[in-house]
Amino acid sequence: MKVKLTTWAITWSLVLLASLVPLLMAVLDLIHPLWVTLIPVVLVLALALLRLRIIRRQVRALGYLEREEDFIVRSGVLWRKQVVIPYGRMQYVEVNSGPLERRYGLCRLTLNTAGSAATAHVFGLPEAEGQALRERLVAAGEEKML
Structure with missing residues (x-):
């Protein structure tokens, strides 16, 4: 906020x-x-x-949910958006933060899928939580791809 x-x-x-x-x-x-x-x-x-x-x-309206097989990201008030990304389709996960986000200790997590069919952004995560979520998503993605 x-x-x-x-x-x-x-x-x-x-x-x-x-x-x-x-x-x-x-x-x-x-x-x-x-x-x-x-x-x-x-x-x-x-x-x-x-x-x-x-x-x-x-x-x-911002939110995310980690499930057993996929990751769900929700956003939007007037135009609601919900993206469901199966762990096996994740290409890479990155954590970014701009100057204002760094000032407040926040970050933004971006998930990209194979073929760039879907990209999901999770905004406003505390820095430590963003890094931990990134590690969990990468581990789940590697597990599902094997």
């Missing part, structure tokens, strides 16, 4: 800053009607607040 909120704040701050350009033009007397300067700001604020409302639901 912290990574999503930080990303939201950075992104929408930059967009809001860009939407203030017409207001600057009005101050410099380049645009006369006041409503022209306020529309971009109001629109950006409305979209930012809408996006903020969705973030919590998106984080709650």
